Amino acid sequence: MPFRSIFDAGDVMSEFESAAINCKFIPLIWKHVIQNPNCELDEVPSLPSAAYILLQSKFKPLTSTLHSVTDSSDRLTTKLLIKLGNGALVESVIMRYDTRLGKYAGKPRPGGPRSTLCISSQVGCKMGCKFCATGSMGFKSNLSSGEIVEQLVHASRFSPIRNVVFMGMGEPLNNYAAVVEAIRVMTGSPFQLSPKRITLSTVGIIHAIKKLHGDLPGLNLAVSLHAPIQDVRCQIMPAARAFPLVKLMDTLQEYQRNSQQKILIEYIMLDGVNDEEQHAHQLGNLLETLEVVVNLIPFNPIGTLSQFRASSQQNVSRFQKILRGTYDIRTTIRKEMGQDISGACGQLVVNQSDKRATEDPPLLPDIEDLQLR
Structure with missing residues (x-):
């Protein structure tokens, strides 16, 4: 049997309990x-002798290795390509911010430097969203x-991580048990991350959302909505057929009643597909009974993999004004450092021969600038 990660909490606890x-x-x-x-592991001090025997026979400190590290020219972003024990590769992205450089509600913000880590939960993804490069990989493994x-351990060597977003490769709720266990480790000793600083993004796996608040109270939920009506959503997100919009909205209502937290709505802006005035009004009506923050995401072209184009800045601004002015929905626009960037939203895909991997990753907005006040 291959060695397991010492951070596989369930396995370690089970082995320890069996060995008393x-x-x-x-x-x-x-x-x-x-x-x-x-x-x-035999270098860890002050353990019972039985623990050393067990650890050395079944576990490794780390089962993954850093395959490559790419820094942006301004050193604000670091992309980690991580090689798993089975040889598969996944990507994580560290994004650094300084809150003192921005304002909130027109006032200077307190605080200082902090870092957000974008984490992957699967190798590839089975959701098949047509605007996402990761989806082109297909699903490889959980x-x-x-x-x-x-x-998180690898990223902590480069920067103290304050926020974690499950917005990397994969659909987190399709790997539910492992993601829940990982988040429980992150919020416990010694990591001690606050659940309020962890955000999980999903396309809307209804049965899993129903369990989420009970298993992880205080966690921030982000929903990749991307269209205000079912037909359009199914065109760009094939998996949406299994999760009808009406049922998803009912589930989010229930989640919000139980959690008493705002929900982050992610909405990628696709020219002529979902970015017209009628779509803004449809989205406003759809969300009017929920407490949400809508994050409009400029589309990042992915070469021959996509038939879509980015919405014009004028259309994005008009969309935002409708949501804010007509429906009083807090709406932000995700800012990017560039469009053809391999670390940007929707572009995480393992392709070592891709020359884009040498370009600067993006400056994404800090999750604390979107969340929930």
Whole structure:
């Protein structure tokens, strides 16, 4: 049996309990590995002797390795290409911000530098969204909870991570058990991330959303909506056929009643497809009974993989004005450093021969600038 990640919490706890080893030692092991990523598990101090035998026979400090690291020219963004134990590759992106450079409600913002990590939950994706390069890979495999957490461990070597967004490769709710376990590790010792600073993005897996608040209270939910009517949504997101918009809206109403939290609505702007005035009004009517923040996302072209074009800046601004002015919906526009950038929204795809991998990744908006006040 292959060695498992020490961050596969369920496996480690099960093995410790079977060997009558106190599970209180597990966070201490994690802390040592985070601080010493190149260590061996027999170097962790002050463990029972039985723990050393078990760890060395079944677990590794890290099952993944950093395959390559790409920094943007302004050093604000770092893209990590991570090689898993089975040889598959996934991508994570670190985005750095300084809140003092922006304003909120017209006033200077307190705080200082912070970093957000965009995490992958699968190799590839089975959702097949036509505007997303990751979808062109098809679905390869799920990540274990340990492989998900290891992305945070790798990223922490480059920057202290304050926020985590599950907006990388894959549909997180199609890997539900591993994602839930990974988030529980991230919010526990020694990581101690606040659930309010973790955001999970989904295309709208209805049965999983119904369980989410009970399993992960306080988590931020983002829904990749991208169209205000079912027909258009199915055209650009084939998986939407399984999750009718009416049922999805009912599910989000229930989620919001239980969580008492705003929901982030992600909406990619596609020229002539979903960016016209009628679409803005349809979206406003669709969302009028929910407390939401709408994030309009400029489309990032993905070469021959896509038949779509980016909406004009005029159309995006008009769309935002309708949502704000007519429906009083807080609406933001995601800003990019460039359009043909391999680390941008919808462009995460493992292709080592792709020359775009040498270009600068994007500056995405910090999740705290979109969330929930």
